[in-house]
Amino acid sequence: MNQNNTEEIIYKLENRLYPHFGKLQAIEITSQNRLIFSEVTNAILSYNQTTKKVVLKRLLAQNRKANLNLSAIVEREYQILNYLYNRFSSLQKMNVIRPLAILSEESVLVTENFPGDKLNALILEKLRFFPNRENLTTVTNHSFLCGKWLKYFHDFTTKEEAATLERASYLADLNDMLTVVERNELNDIVRQRIYQFVNEKFRRINKQHLRLVGYHTDFTPWNILIKDDELRVLDFDRFSHRCQYEDLTFFICCLDAIKSVIGIFATNIDRLKRAFLEGYGTADIDKNILQLYILKNAVKCLNMVDISKIANIKYVDRKYERFRKKREKKTLLFNLKQLLNGRYLINLL
DSSP: OOHHHHHHHHHHTGGGSSGGGOSOOEEEEEEEEEOSSEEEEEEEEEOSSOEEEEEEEEEOOTTSOTTOOHHHHHHHHHHHHHHHHHHHTTSSSEEEOOEEEEEGGGTEEEEEOOOOEEHHHHHHHHHSSSOOHHHHHHHHHHHHHHHHHHHHHHHHTOOSSEEEEOHHHHHHHHHHHSSOHHHHTOOHHHHHHHHHHHHHHHHHHOSEEEEEEEEOSOOSGGGEEEETTEEEEOOOTTOEEEETHHHHHHHHHHHHHHTTSTTOOHHHHHHHHHHHHHHHOSTTOOHHHHHHHHHHHHHHHHHHOOTTOOOOOSHHHHHHHHHHHHHHHHHHHHHHHHHHTTOSSTTTO
16 A cells, blocks of 8 residues: 555544544554554554554455455454454453554554554564573463463354364375475374374374364464563454364464574473463463464474564575574474474473
8 A cells, every 4th residue: 555545544544543633634654564464554543632553454365265345254254353452341451452443445453552462572682592480470471461361362262063173184284285395394204103193193182072262273372462461462453263272282383483582491391381371371271282283283384383484674684584494494493393293382381
């Protein structure tokens, strides 16, 4: 969206954006970023007596499945955010980004601008090298709050019907992610061990009926904003329903990926994972099913690391980013092998 287009959208929505403040006097575009699935614009709206910061998210067709109706998706995200915002408002310190308005024909959602920092940025800022006790406690509490938020999210979005966890369907999903050996660097020995691990777990759990809950799809440290122990979650445009272990284990695997950053110690990330699971509550978590989904999401994370795509422009940044991504693949692969060898999550459950 260019500035003219952004201003045009805001003026079309003026009657739905803080109408109690009167006539909108001016609009200032402060930043714009093009992401994988969307384009995000930050703007300041000036009224006679006050100013308000908003975010415009325009959904992009790129990298999505063909023939998707983006207008319908943005309308659904708006409805989901409305529902969740009202449900979470009864709680303290946690919610979703507050939705303000949509312009369906432009595939644009307008939300409040929550002045928080992304969790992944806070982890890197406060935990690199030798964090002091205060920083370590602060970020650990953030992780606990993330687990608590996810538990409420699942409770608020539970469906009546359940899903059956079956070996055939699980393997079908897993095989889709194991098709390109060169990309995820899994040799035949590791792949054979993966199938042995899956067979062993399914012998232990037999047939399980899992409740269907809201599935964020990208519940990660970079979609969570935190300010003064207050949390907001972003990006629900790919919301669906799946079992509770999907978002739960993807978040854990994304924390594992942060271990690849120089100066981040594995022991501190493991502490965050324990706090996250403690916040979620482990009473109704089956360890064998949890490990099956960690396996699947570990492979998913491996496939997401694309060394050929470097976002930074400066030469030194590109060089470091390529180095970091190589470390990330090694870290994820190491954790995967630890899981297969029974040395992962020993102290977490």
